[in-house]
Every structure is written in C-alpha cells, then in structure tokens.
Amino acid sequence: MMMIENGRSALPCDRTLRAMFEDRKSVFVDLLKWDVPVLDGRFELDQFDNEAATYIIIADEAGDHLGSARLLPTGRPHILGTLFPDLCASPPPGGPDVMEITRFCLSRRQRAAARQQTRNDLVSALVWYALDAGIRTYTGVAEVGWLQQILAFGWDCRPLGAPVRYDCGTVGALAIEITGETPSLLAGNGIWRPVCDPATLVPQAA
Amino acid sequence: MKAADLLGRSQRLSDPAWPALVNIFEPSGECGLELQALGRLGRRRKRLRSLRGGARQERTLWLRCLGTLLRSVAEGRARGMFNRVEEFIRDVRELASEDELAEAIGAVITDLGFRYFALAHHVDVRRSSSAIRIHNYPAGWAEWFDEQDLGAIDPVHRASNLTSVGFAWSKLPDMLALTPKDRRVLDLARREGIGDGFTVPAHVPGEAHGSCSFACPAGERICAEHLPLLQLVGAYAFEAARRMQRMRLAPGPVQLTDRQRECVMWAARGKSDWEIAKVLGVSEATVGEHLRHAYERYGVGKRTLVAVHALFDGTIGFLDVLRR
Numbered sequence: 001m002m003m004i005e006n007g008r009s010a011l012p013c014d015r016t017l018r019a020m021f022e023d024r025k026s027v028f029v030d031l032l033k034w035d036v037p038v039l040d041g042r043f044e045l046d047q048f049d050n051e052a053a054t055y056i057i058i059a060d061e062a063g064d065h066l067g068s069a070r071l072l073p074t075g076r077p078h079i080l081g082t083l084f085p086d087l088c089a090s091p092p093p094g095g096p097d098v099m100e101i102t103r104f105c106l107s108r109r110q111r112a113a114a115r116q117q118t119r120n121d122l123v124s125a126l127v128w129y130a131l132d133a134g135i136r137t138y139t140g141v142a143e144v145g146w147l148q149q150i151l152a153f154g155w156d157c158r159p160l161g162a163p164v165r166y167d168c169g170t171v172g173a174l175a176i177e178i179t180g181e182t183p184s185l186l187a188g189n190g191i192w193r194p195v196c197d198p199a200t201l202v203p204q205a206a
Numbered sequence: 207m208k209a210a211d212l213l214g215r216s217q218r219l220s221d222p223a224w225p226a227l228v229n230i231f232e233p234s235g236e237c238g239l240e241l242q243a244l245g246r247l248g249r250r251r252k253r254l255r256s257l258r259g260g261a262r263q264e265r266t267l268w269l270r271c272l273g274t275l276l277r278s279v280a281e282g283r284a285r286g287m288f289n290r291v292e293e294f295i296r297d298v299r300e301l302a303s304e305d306e307l308a309e310a311i312g313a314v315i316t317d318l319g320f321r322y323f324a325l326a327h328h329v330d331v332r333r334s335s336s337a338i339r340i341h342n343y344p345a346g347w348a349e350w351f352d353e354q355d356l357g358a359i360d361p362v363h364r365a366s367n368l369t370s371v372g373f374a375w376s377k378l379p380d381m382l383a384l385t386p387k388d389r390r391v392l393d394l395a396r397r398e399g400i401g402d403g404f405t406v407p408a409h410v411p412g413e414a415h416g417s418c419s420f421a422c423p424a425g426e427r428i429c430a431e432h433l434p435l436l437q438l439v440g441a442y443a444f445e446a447a448r449r450m451q452r453m454r455l456a457p458g459p460v461q462l463t464d465r466q467r468e469c470v471m472w473a474a475r476g477k478s479d480w481e482i483a484k485v486l487g488v489s490e491a492t493v494g495e496h497l498r499h500a501y502e503r504y505g506v507g508k509r510t511l512v513a514v515h516a517l518f519d520g521t522i523g524f525l526d527v528l529r530r
Contacts, residue, residue: 089288112523113467116411144437145370145407151445152410158295162288163434170371170434 002125002195003057016057019065021045023107031108034168048102052076056129058121058195066110067118069126070103074139078102080160080173084141087173089161093137101126101140101176117193123153124193127186130178138176143169150174154189155182284431290317291435298446307450308340311443315420318436319429322400322421325440325447327414328363338416338447347398361388366407366417372437374428375403375421402428406440410448412520418444462500462521469496471522474513 003016021043028034028044039045054071072078074094079102081092104122106115130138142150144163151157156177163172186192294314301307311323324341341348351360365373365381378384378392403421410416418440422428462470465486472482479497483490501507504515516522 089285111471111526112411112520113464143370144372144441145409147437147441148370148408148410148444151441152413152448154449159292159438162284162291163437165434170437172434172438 001059001061002121002128003055003059004129005055005057006051006053016059016063016065017055018043019107020055020057020068020105023065023068023109024103024105026108027105028103048072048078054099054129056122056125058118058125065107067106067115067122068103069101069105069122071126071129071138072100072102074098074100080139080141084164084171084173087141087161087164087171092160092173093139093175097134097136099130099135099138101138104140120191120193121195123191124183124186125195127155127178127182127192128195131180131182136178138178140174140176141171142174143171145169147172147174152189153191154185156185287318287432287435290314291438294439295442298442301446302450304340304447304450307443307446308342311340311439312342314439315436318420318432318439319422320404320420320436321423321426322403323419323443325408325416325418325443326363327416328360328367337414338444338451340447343400344398347395347400350394350398361391362403362405362419363415363417366405367415370407370409372404372406372433372440374433375405396424399424401426404428404433404436406437406444408441408444410520413448414519416444462503462516463496466496466500466503467516467521469493470500470512470516471526473497473509474517474522474527 005014005017021039025038025042025044028036029038036044037046048070052073055068056071057068058066060066073096074081074092075096078100080087080100081094085092106118106122110118126138129135139160156179158175158177160173160175163170183192291314294310298307298310301310311325315321315323322341322343324339324343326339326341327337343351361378361382361384362375365378368381373381375392382388384392401422401424403419405417405419408416408418420436420440468486469482472485477485479490479493482493486493497509497512500512500516501509504512506512506515513522513527517524517527
C-alpha cells in the first residue's frame with residue numbers, strides 16, 4: 001500500500017514513520033556508511049526532514065515500512081542545490097514543478113525478490129504522485145553504481161553533469177522527466193505497478 | 207574576470223609565457239596543441255615563481271591571471287566534453303540497430319581519447335543467443351576470445367562482477383587473484399594492440415551481469431580526466447543495447463514461481479529436499495516437484511547448476527543465500 005506523508009505531520013511518532021527512519025538508519029548509516037546524523041541511536045533524520053519534505057511510503061498490510069523516498073521542493077535548500085552544486089554543468093533545474101528525490105530506501109528486512117517488488121511499487125508511486133501533483137521533473141543525486149538500474153526502469157532520465165569522485169564514492173546528478181507517457185515506459189520494462197488504485201491509497205490527514 | 211580581459215592585461219606585461227597563451231586561444235581545434243601549450247605554461251609558471259625582487263607585483267598579478275586562465279580552460283574543456291556526451295545520450299535513444307550504436311559509441315570514445323570498446327553480457331556460450339555483445343576490437347582478438355570461451359571467465363568480466371563503479375584495468379591485480387591464464391589473456395590482448403582500459407560494470411537486478419569496456423591502443427595512456435564521463439557513456443550505451451535486445455527477443459528471462467524460487471534458495475544454502483520440506487511446511491515430494499520444474503526452466507539437471515543460474519540472473523540474491 002502507498003502512503004503520502006508531509007513533513008508537517010512527520011514526527012517519528014507514527015509507527016510507519018518510525019520504521020521508515022529506522023530503516024533509513026539501517027540502510028544509509030549501517031550499510032552504506034554515509035556520514036549523516038542519527039537521532040537517539042536509532043533514527044536517521046537530517047536538516048531536510050522538515051515541514052517542506054514529502055514522503056512517499058510503501059508499507060505492508062500491517063503498516064510496516066517496506067520502502068520510501070523523500071521529496072524535497074527545489075525552491076528551498078535541497079541536496080543538489082545545497083550540498084552538491086558542482087555536480088551540475090548548468091544551474092540545476094528548479095521551480096514549483098521540480099522536486100528532488102532523496103533517501104530512496106528499501107527495507108533490508110526483505111529478500112531480494114520482495115525488495116525488487118517494493119522497488120517497483122515505489123518507483124510507480126513516485127510517478128503517480130508526480131502526475132497527480134503536477135511535478136514535471138524529478139532531480140536526484142545518485143551513486144554511479146545505481147545508474148544502470150535507474151536507466152533500466154525505462155523512464156526519461158538524463159545526467160545533469162559529469163559524475164564526481166568524493167571520499168564517499170562517485171556520485172552524479174540526474175533529472176527524470178515525468179509525462180503521461182512515463183507509466184507506459186515503465187510498463188515496457190516490467191516496472192509499472194498499479195499501486196495507485198484509489199482503493200489501495202491511504203489518504204493521510206494533514 | 208574574462209579570458210579576454212586577462213589577455214588584454216597580460217599583453218601589457220613583458221611576459222615570458224605569452225606565446226603559450228596565444229597557442230591556447232588559437233582556434234586550432236586540436237586538443238593536442240592545447241595540451242602542449244598548457245604543459246609549457248605550467249613549466250613557465252614554475253619559472254615565474256622562482257623570480258626574485260623587482261618584478262614582484264607584476265609576477266603576483268601574472269600568477270593570479272595564469273591560475274584563472276588555466277582553470278577556465280580546464281573548465282571549458284570539461285563542459286565541452288560533457289556537452290559531447292549529452293549529445294551522445296540524446297542520439298542513442300533514437301537508434302534502432304546495433305551497428306548504428308557501435309558507430310555512435312566509436313565516435314564518442316574517440317573524442318574522449320579512446321579507440322576500442324566492448325559492451326557485453328558476461329555469459330556462457332550456451333545462453334549466448336540472448337546475450338548482448340557489441341564491440342570494435344580487432345577481428346583476430348574477438349575470434350580468439352570466443353574460441354577460448356572467455357565470456358564468463360575473462361578477468362575483466364570477473365572483476366566487474368565485484369564492483370558497481372568503473373575501474374581501470376591497471377587495478378585488476380588489486381581486485382582479483384590473477385591466475386597464469388588471466389595474465390596470458392591480458393598479454394595476448396596487448397599483443398593484439400589493445401592497451402590500457404577502463405571498464406564500467408552494468409548490473410541490472412534480475413538480469414545477467416554485463417559491462418562496457420573502453421581501451422586505448424597499446425602504448426597509449428588512458429586519459430584520466432574523462433573517466434567520469436566514460437562512466438555515463440558506458441551506462442547509456444549498455445541501456446541502449448539492452449533496449450535493442452529486448453525488442454529482438456520475444457520471450458523474457460527465465461521466470462520461476464515464488465515457491466520454486468524459495469526451494470532453489472534453500473537448495474543453494476545446502477539444504478536437502480527433506481530439510482526444505484520441514485522449513486516450508488510441505489511434503490518432500492512437493493519440494494522435489496518444485497525443484498524439478500526449476501531445473502526444466504533453466505534446462506539443467508543438477509541442483510548446484512540451478513542454484514548457480516538463479517544466482518547469476520538475479521532470481522535469488524547472494525545475500526539471501528549467505529544470510530544466517
């Protein structure tokens with residue numbers, strides 16, 4: 001099931017959100033060794049987890065977090081604009097119809113096959129959300145090791161500059177254009193899943 | 207400060223590096239000339255630094271100008287090359303045939319200072335009808351490579367299965383324990399005229415591992431400043447080849463049912479049918495049936511082989527098998 005949460009209500013009190021911040025710690029701190037703040041030794045939360053953030057979450061029947069992504073508006077400080085401006089050959093895309101995908105996270109508690117299904121659900125949910133909210137472009141910073149997989153989704157994804165090697169790895173900036181055609185591009189690669197059937201969408205009170 | 211202003215200012219100075227500067231801005235279009243000029247500039251910069259006394263102010267100004275100039279030339283070149291790669295990325299999206307793709311890759315890597323490329327799935331010959339392989343290596347080399355059945359055991363392919371980020375071939379000995387045969391393969395490649403190289407791994411979950419390699423003619427060194435861009439060229443080239451291959455092939459990859467996959471995963475962990483039956487809560491005969499169907503789908507007859515195939519194409523993950 002797909003859930004949309006915005007940062008105003010997103011304090012780590014709700015069960016799904018707590019699990020999301022815990023899984024983020026397990027993936028980004030424990031597994032990928034990112035140098036990011038950890039709250040209370042359990043939750044990975046940084047300065048961008050604020051009222052401007054939107055979370056797209058895939059959860060199981062019981063409401064447990066399976067995967068999620070954090071969307072940041074590009075009109076305010078965000079990761080590409082604030083932390084990695086050198087990754088773009090020209091000024092990074094920005095504006096009300098551009099959001100940045102950050103903290104794309106798949107819970108490590110799943111096996112390979114289930115994780116792949118959650119990944120497909122999450123990618124589909126991101127596209128569905130963009131179409132619904134009038135977002136035309138997603139930007140993002142990704143380690144180059146993920147690039148092949150991101151391209152294999154079949155959507156329209158282009159680099160914004162040459163990748164750069166940092167101590168933490170080689171990363172690059174990407175832009176993904178979302179149009180009415182995107183769902184069929186994803187479907188052609190076996191990625192698209194009907195996560196957004198109104199019956200399975202859990203609307204969140206503001 | 208703009209380059210033109212800098213030039214105007216520097217002309218007023220009695221500058222020893224002036225001829226080199228003129229070289230840089232002459233629209234010769236030849237990268238080699240520019241590089242030579244930059245090299246000369248660098249050497250003269252050192253000499254300028256060693257000046258003493260009198261012309262100190264002039265010298266300081268000069269050093270600042272040169273620094274800015276060198277940076278702007280380097281940035282301009284980098285931006286130009288990124289534009290070239292962007293053009294390649296736009297173009298390959300429209301291409302329909304592997305020949306056109308090979309031509310486009312050959313052209314872009316020439317601009318990046320490379321000569322050869324090979325884009326391949328790392329698979330054995332038996333399944334090679336569905337595998338991607340596009341290259342412009344010397345004909346003799348490709349034939350020998352096939353005769354030796356190197357697709358899956360080539361040291362470059364093996365190393366690329368160990369990482370998700372591009373690596374220079376000079377790093378191979380740090381990544382793998384090279385066998386005498388590996389060294390022979392690398393020596394022979396050099397003898398065929400293939401020199402230093404850089405390989406971009408191409409891993410798509412659920413599919414065979416692949417890679418895109420780029421090499422210089424033997425005796426030439428790889429151009430390190432362009433390696434980040436090669437990373438992009440490799441990824442987009444591989445995706446274009448993948449798209450073409452999908453159009454060429456009607457049936458998709460081997461697909462197991464969830465139950466078959468679970469049985470294969472436990473078999474890969476070394477469990478017997480009886481043990482798997484206990485774990486899954488089904489009869490031993492049912493487990494045997496699931497595994498037999500999995501054998502059939504892969505066209506193999508042994509549990510070791512079915513496990514290896516399922517690991518190789520990503521149907522089960524290494525972590526699933528190794529997890530305790």
